[in-house]
Amino acid sequence: MGDYVYPSLKSRIKTEYKIYLLALLFIAAADSIGQIQIPLGPGKFILFPIFYSLILGILSGPQVTKIIGSRQVKAASKLVIVAICPFIAKLGINAGASLEVVLSAGPALILQEFGNLGTILLAMPLALLLGLKRESVGATHSINRESNLALITDMYGPDSPEARGSLSIYIVGGMVGTIYFGFMVSVIAVLGIFHPYALGMASGVGAGIMMASATASLAEIYPAMADQISALASASETISGIDGIYMTIFLGIPLCNFLYRKLEPKLGRIADQRVEKRAKGKGDRS
Known part of the structure:
Protein backbone atom coordinates (compact mmCIF):
# COMPACT_ATOMS: atom_id res chain seq x y z
CA MET A 1 0.00 0.00 0.00
CA GLY A 2 2.79 2.42 0.90
CA ASP A 3 4.56 1.77 -2.40
CA TYR A 4 1.32 2.65 -4.24
CA VAL A 5 0.43 5.87 -2.41
CA TYR A 6 3.88 7.48 -2.47
CA PRO A 7 4.39 7.52 -6.26
CA SER A 8 0.88 8.92 -6.71
CA LEU A 9 1.56 11.73 -4.24
CA LYS A 10 4.96 12.40 -5.81
CA SER A 11 3.37 12.60 -9.25
CA ARG A 12 0.72 15.01 -8.03
CA ILE A 13 3.29 17.30 -6.42
CA LYS A 14 5.31 17.29 -9.64
CA THR A 15 2.22 18.24 -11.62
CA GLU A 16 0.74 20.80 -9.25
CA TYR A 17 3.71 22.68 -7.74
CA LYS A 18 3.69 25.22 -10.56
CA ILE A 19 0.00 25.94 -9.90
CA TYR A 20 0.70 26.80 -6.25
CA LEU A 21 3.68 29.00 -7.09
CA LEU A 22 1.79 30.91 -9.78
CA ALA A 23 -1.24 31.31 -7.53
CA LEU A 24 0.95 32.85 -4.83
CA LEU A 25 2.56 35.24 -7.32
CA PHE A 26 -0.79 36.23 -8.83
CA ILE A 27 -2.31 36.89 -5.40
CA ALA A 28 0.65 39.06 -4.40
CA ALA A 29 0.49 41.00 -7.67
CA ALA A 30 -3.28 41.51 -7.52
CA ASP A 31 -3.20 42.56 -3.88
CA SER A 32 -0.45 45.08 -4.55
CA ILE A 33 -2.57 46.69 -7.30
CA GLY A 34 -5.69 46.85 -5.12
CA GLN A 35 -9.00 48.32 -6.28
CA ILE A 36 -9.12 50.62 -9.28
CA GLN A 37 -12.12 52.95 -9.46
CA ILE A 38 -13.01 54.51 -12.81
CA PRO A 39 -15.68 57.27 -12.69
CA LEU A 40 -18.42 56.79 -15.28
CA GLY A 41 -21.32 59.23 -15.31
CA PRO A 42 -23.04 59.23 -11.93
CA GLY A 43 -21.44 55.93 -10.90
CA LYS A 44 -18.14 54.18 -11.40
CA PHE A 45 -16.45 51.04 -12.67
CA ILE A 46 -14.61 49.16 -9.93
CA LEU A 47 -11.89 46.62 -10.72
CA PHE A 48 -11.20 44.22 -7.84
CA PRO A 49 -8.04 42.14 -7.26
CA ILE A 50 -9.86 38.95 -8.33
CA PHE A 51 -10.16 40.50 -11.80
CA TYR A 52 -6.37 40.84 -12.16
CA SER A 53 -5.80 37.33 -10.80
CA LEU A 54 -8.16 35.81 -13.36
CA ILE A 55 -6.55 37.74 -16.21
CA LEU A 56 -3.08 36.58 -15.13
CA GLY A 57 -4.33 33.01 -14.90
CA ILE A 58 -5.75 33.15 -18.43
CA LEU A 59 -2.55 34.65 -19.83
CA SER A 60 -0.47 31.88 -18.24
CA GLY A 61 -2.60 29.12 -19.78
CA PRO A 62 -1.76 26.75 -22.65
CA GLN A 63 -3.69 28.89 -25.16
CA VAL A 64 -1.57 32.02 -24.56
CA THR A 65 1.88 32.01 -22.95
CA LYS A 66 1.88 28.26 -22.16
CA ILE A 67 3.50 28.76 -18.77
CA ILE A 68 1.23 25.97 -17.56
CA GLY A 69 0.11 23.03 -19.67
CA SER A 70 -3.05 21.02 -20.12
CA ARG A 71 -2.15 18.67 -17.25
CA GLN A 72 -1.90 21.57 -14.80
CA VAL A 73 -5.18 23.04 -16.10
CA LYS A 74 -6.97 19.74 -15.49
CA ALA A 75 -5.45 19.47 -12.02
CA ALA A 76 -6.34 23.07 -11.17
CA SER A 77 -10.02 22.55 -12.03
CA LYS A 78 -10.27 20.00 -9.21
CA LEU A 79 -8.45 22.28 -6.77
Missing part, protein backbone atom coordinates in the same frame (compact mmCIF):
# COMPACT_ATOMS: atom_id res chain seq x y z
CA VAL A 80 -11.02 25.07 -7.07
CA ILE A 81 -13.45 23.48 -4.64
CA VAL A 82 -10.60 22.85 -2.17
CA ALA A 83 -9.50 26.47 -2.36
CA ILE A 84 -12.95 27.89 -1.67
CA CYS A 85 -13.82 25.54 1.22
CA PRO A 86 -12.51 27.99 3.88
CA PHE A 87 -14.65 30.72 2.36
CA ILE A 88 -17.73 28.47 2.40
CA ALA A 89 -17.09 27.77 6.09
CA LYS A 90 -16.78 31.52 6.71
CA LEU A 91 -20.16 32.08 5.02
CA GLY A 92 -21.76 29.56 7.35
CA ILE A 93 -20.22 31.16 10.44
CA ASN A 94 -21.34 34.64 9.35
CA ALA A 95 -24.83 33.38 8.64
CA GLY A 96 -25.12 31.79 12.06
CA ALA A 97 -23.93 34.99 13.71
CA SER A 98 -26.47 37.06 11.75
CA LEU A 99 -29.69 35.17 12.51
CA GLU A 100 -31.20 38.24 14.15
CA VAL A 101 -30.63 40.22 10.97
CA VAL A 102 -32.32 37.49 8.95
CA LEU A 103 -35.35 37.33 11.25
CA SER A 104 -35.77 41.09 11.40
CA ALA A 105 -35.28 41.73 7.69
CA GLY A 106 -38.90 41.12 6.78
CA PRO A 107 -40.49 39.34 3.82
CA ALA A 108 -39.13 41.68 1.12
CA LEU A 109 -35.53 40.61 1.61
CA ILE A 110 -36.45 36.94 1.90
CA LEU A 111 -38.82 36.78 -1.06
CA GLN A 112 -36.39 38.57 -3.38
CA GLU A 113 -34.54 35.29 -3.78
CA PHE A 114 -37.40 34.12 -6.01
CA GLY A 115 -36.08 36.60 -8.57
CA ASN A 116 -33.26 34.16 -9.27
CA LEU A 117 -35.78 31.70 -10.67
CA GLY A 118 -36.87 34.27 -13.25
CA THR A 119 -33.35 34.52 -14.65
CA ILE A 120 -33.35 30.76 -15.28
CA LEU A 121 -36.30 31.15 -17.66
CA LEU A 122 -34.23 33.57 -19.76
CA ALA A 123 -30.77 32.04 -19.38
CA MET A 124 -31.56 28.37 -20.10
CA PRO A 125 -32.98 28.89 -23.64
CA LEU A 126 -30.05 31.19 -24.50
CA ALA A 127 -27.52 28.64 -23.23
CA LEU A 128 -29.09 25.88 -25.33
CA LEU A 129 -29.17 28.09 -28.42
CA LEU A 130 -25.46 28.77 -27.90
CA GLY A 131 -24.80 25.03 -28.05
CA LEU A 132 -24.40 24.11 -24.38
CA LYS A 133 -25.73 20.73 -23.29
CA ARG A 134 -25.69 19.60 -19.64
CA GLU A 135 -23.30 22.49 -18.99
CA SER A 136 -26.36 24.74 -19.23
CA VAL A 137 -27.76 23.35 -15.95
CA GLY A 138 -24.65 24.34 -14.02
CA ALA A 139 -24.33 27.64 -15.86
CA THR A 140 -27.89 28.93 -15.47
CA HIS A 141 -29.19 27.68 -12.11
CA SER A 142 -27.81 30.75 -10.31
CA ILE A 143 -25.22 33.52 -10.62
CA ASN A 144 -22.69 30.83 -9.66
CA ARG A 145 -20.61 32.18 -6.85
CA GLU A 146 -18.64 30.14 -4.29
CA SER A 147 -21.52 28.34 -2.55
CA ASN A 148 -23.21 27.42 -5.83
CA LEU A 149 -19.99 26.13 -7.34
CA ALA A 150 -19.46 23.98 -4.25
CA LEU A 151 -23.04 22.70 -4.44
CA ILE A 152 -22.86 21.73 -8.11
CA THR A 153 -19.48 20.06 -7.61
CA ASP A 154 -20.89 18.05 -4.70
CA MET A 155 -24.05 17.03 -6.57
CA TYR A 156 -22.59 16.18 -9.98
CA GLY A 157 -18.84 15.77 -9.39
CA PRO A 158 -15.85 17.98 -10.34
CA ASP A 159 -15.47 16.43 -13.82
CA SER A 160 -19.14 16.71 -14.77
CA PRO A 161 -20.50 18.97 -17.54
CA GLU A 162 -22.61 20.72 -14.90
CA ALA A 163 -19.49 21.59 -12.90
CA ARG A 164 -17.78 22.94 -16.03
CA GLY A 165 -20.76 25.16 -16.73
CA SER A 166 -20.85 26.44 -13.16
CA LEU A 167 -17.10 27.12 -13.10
CA SER A 168 -17.29 28.96 -16.43
CA ILE A 169 -19.93 31.37 -15.14
CA TYR A 170 -18.00 31.74 -11.87
CA ILE A 171 -14.96 32.94 -13.82
CA VAL A 172 -16.93 35.16 -16.19
CA GLY A 173 -18.83 36.64 -13.25
CA GLY A 174 -15.60 37.49 -11.45
CA MET A 175 -14.16 39.20 -14.51
CA VAL A 176 -17.10 40.77 -16.34
CA GLY A 177 -19.97 40.54 -13.85
CA THR A 178 -18.35 42.78 -11.26
CA ILE A 179 -17.77 45.58 -13.76
CA TYR A 180 -21.20 45.14 -15.32
CA PHE A 181 -22.97 45.11 -11.95
CA GLY A 182 -21.51 48.45 -10.89
CA PHE A 183 -22.37 50.01 -14.22
CA MET A 184 -25.89 48.53 -14.38
CA VAL A 185 -26.91 49.84 -10.96
CA SER A 186 -25.72 53.32 -11.96
CA VAL A 187 -27.90 53.29 -15.08
CA ILE A 188 -30.96 52.02 -13.21
CA ALA A 189 -30.48 54.57 -10.44
CA VAL A 190 -30.42 57.41 -12.97
CA LEU A 191 -33.77 56.26 -14.38
CA GLY A 192 -35.36 56.89 -10.99
CA ILE A 193 -37.69 53.88 -11.20
CA PHE A 194 -36.72 52.27 -7.89
CA HIS A 195 -36.10 53.66 -4.43
CA PRO A 196 -32.42 53.73 -3.41
CA TYR A 197 -33.19 51.32 -0.58
CA ALA A 198 -34.61 48.83 -3.06
CA LEU A 199 -31.46 49.12 -5.15
CA GLY A 200 -29.39 48.50 -2.02
CA MET A 201 -31.40 45.36 -1.27
CA ALA A 202 -30.99 44.19 -4.87
CA SER A 203 -27.20 44.55 -4.58
CA GLY A 204 -26.97 41.59 -2.20
CA VAL A 205 -27.20 38.68 -4.63
CA GLY A 206 -24.80 36.28 -2.95
CA ALA A 207 -21.59 37.68 -4.46
CA GLY A 208 -19.52 39.90 -2.19
CA ILE A 209 -17.51 41.59 -4.94
CA MET A 210 -20.65 42.36 -6.96
CA MET A 211 -22.35 43.79 -3.88
CA ALA A 212 -19.31 45.96 -3.15
CA SER A 213 -19.23 47.23 -6.73
CA ALA A 214 -22.94 48.10 -6.73
CA THR A 215 -23.02 49.76 -3.29
CA ALA A 216 -19.94 51.85 -4.12
CA SER A 217 -21.74 53.25 -7.17
CA LEU A 218 -24.93 53.83 -5.18
CA ALA A 219 -22.97 55.63 -2.45
CA GLU A 220 -21.65 58.05 -5.07
CA ILE A 221 -25.16 58.72 -6.40
CA TYR A 222 -26.92 58.89 -3.00
CA PRO A 223 -24.25 60.02 -0.49
CA ALA A 224 -26.85 60.97 2.14
CA MET A 225 -28.22 57.41 2.12
CA ALA A 226 -24.89 55.59 1.83
CA ASP A 227 -25.03 54.02 5.32
CA GLN A 228 -28.60 52.78 4.93
CA ILE A 229 -27.90 51.38 1.46
CA SER A 230 -24.83 49.55 2.74
CA ALA A 231 -26.75 48.08 5.68
CA LEU A 232 -29.59 46.82 3.47
CA ALA A 233 -27.13 45.39 0.96
CA SER A 234 -25.27 43.53 3.72
CA ALA A 235 -28.50 42.12 5.16
CA SER A 236 -29.59 41.05 1.68
CA GLU A 237 -26.21 39.46 1.04
CA THR A 238 -26.46 37.48 4.28
CA ILE A 239 -29.94 36.24 3.49
CA SER A 240 -28.99 35.33 -0.07
CA GLY A 241 -26.19 33.20 1.33
CA ILE A 242 -28.61 31.37 3.63
CA ASP A 243 -31.88 30.83 1.80
CA GLY A 244 -30.28 31.02 -1.66
CA ILE A 245 -28.65 27.60 -1.30
CA TYR A 246 -31.96 26.00 -0.32
CA MET A 247 -33.76 27.83 -3.12
CA THR A 248 -31.19 26.39 -5.51
CA ILE A 249 -31.46 22.83 -4.21
CA PHE A 250 -35.25 22.58 -4.06
CA LEU A 251 -36.32 24.94 -6.87
CA GLY A 252 -33.46 26.23 -9.04
CA ILE A 253 -31.79 22.98 -10.09
CA PRO A 254 -35.07 21.03 -10.50
CA LEU A 255 -36.38 23.86 -12.68
CA CYS A 256 -33.20 23.80 -14.79
CA ASN A 257 -33.44 20.04 -15.25
CA PHE A 258 -37.12 20.33 -16.20
CA LEU A 259 -36.45 23.06 -18.76
CA TYR A 260 -33.49 21.13 -20.14
CA ARG A 261 -35.63 18.05 -20.77
CA LYS A 262 -38.33 20.12 -22.46
CA LEU A 263 -36.23 22.58 -24.46
CA GLU A 264 -33.01 20.77 -25.38
CA PRO A 265 -34.51 18.50 -28.08
CA LYS A 266 -35.72 21.56 -30.02
CA LEU A 267 -33.23 24.30 -29.19
CA GLY A 268 -30.31 21.89 -29.13
CA ARG A 269 -31.18 20.80 -32.67
CA ILE A 270 -31.11 24.43 -33.83
CA ALA A 271 -27.66 24.91 -32.28
CA ASP A 272 -26.37 21.68 -33.83
CA GLN A 273 -27.66 22.69 -37.27
CA ARG A 274 -25.92 26.05 -36.95
CA VAL A 275 -22.63 24.35 -36.05
CA GLU A 276 -22.97 21.91 -38.95
CA LYS A 277 -23.73 24.76 -41.36
CA ARG A 278 -20.70 26.70 -40.16
CA ALA A 279 -18.46 23.64 -40.49
CA LYS A 280 -19.78 22.98 -43.99
CA GLY A 281 -19.12 26.58 -44.97
CA LYS A 282 -15.51 26.34 -43.80
CA GLY A 283 -15.12 23.09 -45.72
CA ASP A 284 -16.41 24.66 -48.93
CA ARG A 285 -14.02 27.62 -48.60
CA SER A 286 -11.06 25.32 -48.09
Whole structure:
Protein backbone atom coordinates (compact mmCIF):
# COMPACT_ATOMS: atom_id res chain seq x y z
CA MET A 1 0.00 0.00 0.00
CA GLY A 2 2.79 2.42 0.90
CA ASP A 3 4.56 1.77 -2.40
CA TYR A 4 1.32 2.65 -4.24
CA VAL A 5 0.43 5.87 -2.41
CA TYR A 6 3.88 7.48 -2.47
CA PRO A 7 4.39 7.52 -6.26
CA SER A 8 0.88 8.92 -6.71
CA LEU A 9 1.56 11.73 -4.24
CA LYS A 10 4.96 12.40 -5.81
CA SER A 11 3.37 12.60 -9.25
CA ARG A 12 0.72 15.01 -8.03
CA ILE A 13 3.29 17.30 -6.42
CA LYS A 14 5.31 17.29 -9.64
CA THR A 15 2.22 18.24 -11.62
CA GLU A 16 0.74 20.80 -9.25
CA TYR A 17 3.71 22.68 -7.74
CA LYS A 18 3.69 25.22 -10.56
CA ILE A 19 0.00 25.94 -9.90
CA TYR A 20 0.70 26.80 -6.25
CA LEU A 21 3.68 29.00 -7.09
CA LEU A 22 1.79 30.91 -9.78
CA ALA A 23 -1.24 31.31 -7.53
CA LEU A 24 0.95 32.85 -4.83
CA LEU A 25 2.56 35.24 -7.32
CA PHE A 26 -0.79 36.23 -8.83
CA ILE A 27 -2.31 36.89 -5.40
CA ALA A 28 0.65 39.06 -4.40
CA ALA A 29 0.49 41.00 -7.67
CA ALA A 30 -3.28 41.51 -7.52
CA ASP A 31 -3.20 42.56 -3.88
CA SER A 32 -0.45 45.08 -4.55
CA ILE A 33 -2.57 46.69 -7.30
CA GLY A 34 -5.69 46.85 -5.12
CA GLN A 35 -9.00 48.32 -6.28
CA ILE A 36 -9.12 50.62 -9.28
CA GLN A 37 -12.12 52.95 -9.46
CA ILE A 38 -13.01 54.51 -12.81
CA PRO A 39 -15.68 57.27 -12.69
CA LEU A 40 -18.42 56.79 -15.28
CA GLY A 41 -21.32 59.23 -15.31
CA PRO A 42 -23.04 59.23 -11.93
CA GLY A 43 -21.44 55.93 -10.90
CA LYS A 44 -18.14 54.18 -11.40
CA PHE A 45 -16.45 51.04 -12.67
CA ILE A 46 -14.61 49.16 -9.93
CA LEU A 47 -11.89 46.62 -10.72
CA PHE A 48 -11.20 44.22 -7.84
CA PRO A 49 -8.04 42.14 -7.26
CA ILE A 50 -9.86 38.95 -8.33
CA PHE A 51 -10.16 40.50 -11.80
CA TYR A 52 -6.37 40.84 -12.16
CA SER A 53 -5.80 37.33 -10.80
CA LEU A 54 -8.16 35.81 -13.36
CA ILE A 55 -6.55 37.74 -16.21
CA LEU A 56 -3.08 36.58 -15.13
CA GLY A 57 -4.33 33.01 -14.90
CA ILE A 58 -5.75 33.15 -18.43
CA LEU A 59 -2.55 34.65 -19.83
CA SER A 60 -0.47 31.88 -18.24
CA GLY A 61 -2.60 29.12 -19.78
CA PRO A 62 -1.76 26.75 -22.65
CA GLN A 63 -3.69 28.89 -25.16
CA VAL A 64 -1.57 32.02 -24.56
CA THR A 65 1.88 32.01 -22.95
CA LYS A 66 1.88 28.26 -22.16
CA ILE A 67 3.50 28.76 -18.77
CA ILE A 68 1.23 25.97 -17.56
CA GLY A 69 0.11 23.03 -19.67
CA SER A 70 -3.05 21.02 -20.12
CA ARG A 71 -2.15 18.67 -17.25
CA GLN A 72 -1.90 21.57 -14.80
CA VAL A 73 -5.18 23.04 -16.10
CA LYS A 74 -6.97 19.74 -15.49
CA ALA A 75 -5.45 19.47 -12.02
CA ALA A 76 -6.34 23.07 -11.17
CA SER A 77 -10.02 22.55 -12.03
CA LYS A 78 -10.27 20.00 -9.21
CA LEU A 79 -8.45 22.28 -6.77
CA VAL A 80 -11.02 25.07 -7.07
CA ILE A 81 -13.45 23.48 -4.64
CA VAL A 82 -10.60 22.85 -2.17
CA ALA A 83 -9.50 26.47 -2.36
CA ILE A 84 -12.95 27.89 -1.67
CA CYS A 85 -13.82 25.54 1.22
CA PRO A 86 -12.51 27.99 3.88
CA PHE A 87 -14.65 30.72 2.36
CA ILE A 88 -17.73 28.47 2.40
CA ALA A 89 -17.09 27.77 6.09
CA LYS A 90 -16.78 31.52 6.71
CA LEU A 91 -20.16 32.08 5.02
CA GLY A 92 -21.76 29.56 7.35
CA ILE A 93 -20.22 31.16 10.44
CA ASN A 94 -21.34 34.64 9.35
CA ALA A 95 -24.83 33.38 8.64
CA GLY A 96 -25.12 31.79 12.06
CA ALA A 97 -23.93 34.99 13.71
CA SER A 98 -26.47 37.06 11.75
CA LEU A 99 -29.69 35.17 12.51
CA GLU A 100 -31.20 38.24 14.15
CA VAL A 101 -30.63 40.22 10.97
CA VAL A 102 -32.32 37.49 8.95
CA LEU A 103 -35.35 37.33 11.25
CA SER A 104 -35.77 41.09 11.40
CA ALA A 105 -35.28 41.73 7.69
CA GLY A 106 -38.90 41.12 6.78
CA PRO A 107 -40.49 39.34 3.82
CA ALA A 108 -39.13 41.68 1.12
CA LEU A 109 -35.53 40.61 1.61
CA ILE A 110 -36.45 36.94 1.90
CA LEU A 111 -38.82 36.78 -1.06
CA GLN A 112 -36.39 38.57 -3.38
CA GLU A 113 -34.54 35.29 -3.78
CA PHE A 114 -37.40 34.12 -6.01
CA GLY A 115 -36.08 36.60 -8.57
CA ASN A 116 -33.26 34.16 -9.27
CA LEU A 117 -35.78 31.70 -10.67
CA GLY A 118 -36.87 34.27 -13.25
CA THR A 119 -33.35 34.52 -14.65
CA ILE A 120 -33.35 30.76 -15.28
CA LEU A 121 -36.30 31.15 -17.66
CA LEU A 122 -34.23 33.57 -19.76
CA ALA A 123 -30.77 32.04 -19.38
CA MET A 124 -31.56 28.37 -20.10
CA PRO A 125 -32.98 28.89 -23.64
CA LEU A 126 -30.05 31.19 -24.50
CA ALA A 127 -27.52 28.64 -23.23
CA LEU A 128 -29.09 25.88 -25.33
CA LEU A 129 -29.17 28.09 -28.42
CA LEU A 130 -25.46 28.77 -27.90
CA GLY A 131 -24.80 25.03 -28.05
CA LEU A 132 -24.40 24.11 -24.38
CA LYS A 133 -25.73 20.73 -23.29
CA ARG A 134 -25.69 19.60 -19.64
CA GLU A 135 -23.30 22.49 -18.99
CA SER A 136 -26.36 24.74 -19.23
CA VAL A 137 -27.76 23.35 -15.95
CA GLY A 138 -24.65 24.34 -14.02
CA ALA A 139 -24.33 27.64 -15.86
CA THR A 140 -27.89 28.93 -15.47
CA HIS A 141 -29.19 27.68 -12.11
CA SER A 142 -27.81 30.75 -10.31
CA ILE A 143 -25.22 33.52 -10.62
CA ASN A 144 -22.69 30.83 -9.66
CA ARG A 145 -20.61 32.18 -6.85
CA GLU A 146 -18.64 30.14 -4.29
CA SER A 147 -21.52 28.34 -2.55
CA ASN A 148 -23.21 27.42 -5.83
CA LEU A 149 -19.99 26.13 -7.34
CA ALA A 150 -19.46 23.98 -4.25
CA LEU A 151 -23.04 22.70 -4.44
CA ILE A 152 -22.86 21.73 -8.11
CA THR A 153 -19.48 20.06 -7.61
CA ASP A 154 -20.89 18.05 -4.70
CA MET A 155 -24.05 17.03 -6.57
CA TYR A 156 -22.59 16.18 -9.98
CA GLY A 157 -18.84 15.77 -9.39
CA PRO A 158 -15.85 17.98 -10.34
CA ASP A 159 -15.47 16.43 -13.82
CA SER A 160 -19.14 16.71 -14.77
CA PRO A 161 -20.50 18.97 -17.54
CA GLU A 162 -22.61 20.72 -14.90
CA ALA A 163 -19.49 21.59 -12.90
CA ARG A 164 -17.78 22.94 -16.03
CA GLY A 165 -20.76 25.16 -16.73
CA SER A 166 -20.85 26.44 -13.16
CA LEU A 167 -17.10 27.12 -13.10
CA SER A 168 -17.29 28.96 -16.43
CA ILE A 169 -19.93 31.37 -15.14
CA TYR A 170 -18.00 31.74 -11.87
CA ILE A 171 -14.96 32.94 -13.82
CA VAL A 172 -16.93 35.16 -16.19
CA GLY A 173 -18.83 36.64 -13.25
CA GLY A 174 -15.60 37.49 -11.45
CA MET A 175 -14.16 39.20 -14.51
CA VAL A 176 -17.10 40.77 -16.34
CA GLY A 177 -19.97 40.54 -13.85
CA THR A 178 -18.35 42.78 -11.26
CA ILE A 179 -17.77 45.58 -13.76
CA TYR A 180 -21.20 45.14 -15.32
CA PHE A 181 -22.97 45.11 -11.95
CA GLY A 182 -21.51 48.45 -10.89
CA PHE A 183 -22.37 50.01 -14.22
CA MET A 184 -25.89 48.53 -14.38
CA VAL A 185 -26.91 49.84 -10.96
CA SER A 186 -25.72 53.32 -11.96
CA VAL A 187 -27.90 53.29 -15.08
CA ILE A 188 -30.96 52.02 -13.21
CA ALA A 189 -30.48 54.57 -10.44
CA VAL A 190 -30.42 57.41 -12.97
CA LEU A 191 -33.77 56.26 -14.38
CA GLY A 192 -35.36 56.89 -10.99
CA ILE A 193 -37.69 53.88 -11.20
CA PHE A 194 -36.72 52.27 -7.89
CA HIS A 195 -36.10 53.66 -4.43
CA PRO A 196 -32.42 53.73 -3.41
CA TYR A 197 -33.19 51.32 -0.58
CA ALA A 198 -34.61 48.83 -3.06
CA LEU A 199 -31.46 49.12 -5.15
CA GLY A 200 -29.39 48.50 -2.02
CA MET A 201 -31.40 45.36 -1.27
CA ALA A 202 -30.99 44.19 -4.87
CA SER A 203 -27.20 44.55 -4.58
CA GLY A 204 -26.97 41.59 -2.20
CA VAL A 205 -27.20 38.68 -4.63
CA GLY A 206 -24.80 36.28 -2.95
CA ALA A 207 -21.59 37.68 -4.46
CA GLY A 208 -19.52 39.90 -2.19
CA ILE A 209 -17.51 41.59 -4.94
CA MET A 210 -20.65 42.36 -6.96
CA MET A 211 -22.35 43.79 -3.88
CA ALA A 212 -19.31 45.96 -3.15
CA SER A 213 -19.23 47.23 -6.73
CA ALA A 214 -22.94 48.10 -6.73
CA THR A 215 -23.02 49.76 -3.29
CA ALA A 216 -19.94 51.85 -4.12
CA SER A 217 -21.74 53.25 -7.17
CA LEU A 218 -24.93 53.83 -5.18
CA ALA A 219 -22.97 55.63 -2.45
CA GLU A 220 -21.65 58.05 -5.07
CA ILE A 221 -25.16 58.72 -6.40
CA TYR A 222 -26.92 58.89 -3.00
CA PRO A 223 -24.25 60.02 -0.49
CA ALA A 224 -26.85 60.97 2.14
CA MET A 225 -28.22 57.41 2.12
CA ALA A 226 -24.89 55.59 1.83
CA ASP A 227 -25.03 54.02 5.32
CA GLN A 228 -28.60 52.78 4.93
CA ILE A 229 -27.90 51.38 1.46
CA SER A 230 -24.83 49.55 2.74
CA ALA A 231 -26.75 48.08 5.68
CA LEU A 232 -29.59 46.82 3.47
CA ALA A 233 -27.13 45.39 0.96
CA SER A 234 -25.27 43.53 3.72
CA ALA A 235 -28.50 42.12 5.16
CA SER A 236 -29.59 41.05 1.68
CA GLU A 237 -26.21 39.46 1.04
CA THR A 238 -26.46 37.48 4.28
CA ILE A 239 -29.94 36.24 3.49
CA SER A 240 -28.99 35.33 -0.07
CA GLY A 241 -26.19 33.20 1.33
CA ILE A 242 -28.61 31.37 3.63
CA ASP A 243 -31.88 30.83 1.80
CA GLY A 244 -30.28 31.02 -1.66
CA ILE A 245 -28.65 27.60 -1.30
CA TYR A 246 -31.96 26.00 -0.32
CA MET A 247 -33.76 27.83 -3.12
CA THR A 248 -31.19 26.39 -5.51
CA ILE A 249 -31.46 22.83 -4.21
CA PHE A 250 -35.25 22.58 -4.06
CA LEU A 251 -36.32 24.94 -6.87
CA GLY A 252 -33.46 26.23 -9.04
CA ILE A 253 -31.79 22.98 -10.09
CA PRO A 254 -35.07 21.03 -10.50
CA LEU A 255 -36.38 23.86 -12.68
CA CYS A 256 -33.20 23.80 -14.79
CA ASN A 257 -33.44 20.04 -15.25
CA PHE A 258 -37.12 20.33 -16.20
CA LEU A 259 -36.45 23.06 -18.76
CA TYR A 260 -33.49 21.13 -20.14
CA ARG A 261 -35.63 18.05 -20.77
CA LYS A 262 -38.33 20.12 -22.46
CA LEU A 263 -36.23 22.58 -24.46
CA GLU A 264 -33.01 20.77 -25.38
CA PRO A 265 -34.51 18.50 -28.08
CA LYS A 266 -35.72 21.56 -30.02
CA LEU A 267 -33.23 24.30 -29.19
CA GLY A 268 -30.31 21.89 -29.13
CA ARG A 269 -31.18 20.80 -32.67
CA ILE A 270 -31.11 24.43 -33.83
CA ALA A 271 -27.66 24.91 -32.28
CA ASP A 272 -26.37 21.68 -33.83
CA GLN A 273 -27.66 22.69 -37.27
CA ARG A 274 -25.92 26.05 -36.95
CA VAL A 275 -22.63 24.35 -36.05
CA GLU A 276 -22.97 21.91 -38.95
CA LYS A 277 -23.73 24.76 -41.36
CA ARG A 278 -20.70 26.70 -40.16
CA ALA A 279 -18.46 23.64 -40.49
CA LYS A 280 -19.78 22.98 -43.99
CA GLY A 281 -19.12 26.58 -44.97
CA LYS A 282 -15.51 26.34 -43.80
CA GLY A 283 -15.12 23.09 -45.72
CA ASP A 284 -16.41 24.66 -48.93
CA ARG A 285 -14.02 27.62 -48.60
CA SER A 286 -11.06 25.32 -48.09
